[in-house]
Amino acid sequence: MDRRALLKSLVAAPFGAALVGCTTRTTSAPTAAPTSAAASLSSSTVVAHPAALASSHKKTGALRVLCVGAHPDDPECGCGGTLARLSKAGHDVTILYVTRGENESGGRSFNENGKIRTREAETACKILGVAPRFLGMRGGECEITPRWRKTMTAVFDELTPDLVFAQWPLDTNPDHQIAAMLAVQAYLEKSMQNPLYFFEVETGRQTMGFEPHVYVEIGEVLRIKNDAIMAHVSQSPKHMYEVHHEPMERFRAREIGGVAAEAFAMIPGTLSTGFLPGL
Ligand SMILES: [Zn+2]
DSSP: OOHHHHHHHHHTSGGGOOSTTEEEEOSSOOSSOOOHHHHTTOOSSEEEOOTTHHHHHHHHOOOEEEEEESSTTHHHHHHHHHHHHHHHTTOEEEEEEEEOOTTOOTTOOHHHHHHHHHHHHHHHHHHHTOEEEEEEEOTTOOOOOHHHHHHHHHHHHHHOOSEEEEEOSOBSSHHHHHHHHHHHHHHHHTTOOSOEEEEOSSTTTSBOSOOOOEEEEOGGGHHHHHHHHHTOGGGOHHHIIIIIIHHHHHHHHHHHTOSSEEEEEEOTTSSOOOOOTTO
């Protein structure tokens, strides 16, 4: 099976779940029986999907994965574990930082801060095993314009991602909102049939109204994720992790009975629910 055929079969999976070794929370019966590998991940409240995917990919070619985040540290905090797992499984993962986080400066100039945060992002990506890329907007000045829509679409054209991760758009930080919507616009403009997964950051303080559909266990790569977050030295990463993201990992793990987990929401309509009980 070639890469495109593999993707097609993944998207056709129950609820469109296509993440490696992931679990999908559901309130209705699954439309297909889990494989034996997936069955080992099952619990009474979670439906697991083919964990055998990772070995399939090695035989059939790497998937191209694009993760879009507003600032250096957003993708690492929101889905660094999942990206590390995808990279370890042999897939080509790119993080696209919409800005270099120049505005979160601690008193430094925009340019100086941009340089520092670029270096930190590059180090974090190296730790995760992914490729960094920068869209070119400045932190704190994000805006949706025809020019930036075109720039984002050009990245999608070039990378032709099989899986897209984007920041959840309902967020207290305007840069997060705009980075998310630029990704969504490019995704919809390309009429992509492949899944898009929204990730959360500092839920309750930044991400708002987030209702996940897909969970990924990240216990095996927790050290890698933690090291990647700690690479953002200028952002008080220990505080950022211990106060915000470690509790989120634990809470998401509690929802699926795991050790540490990241959770994702999908665009409504890509889920194959399609009915209400009793109607
Ligand atoms: Zn941010």
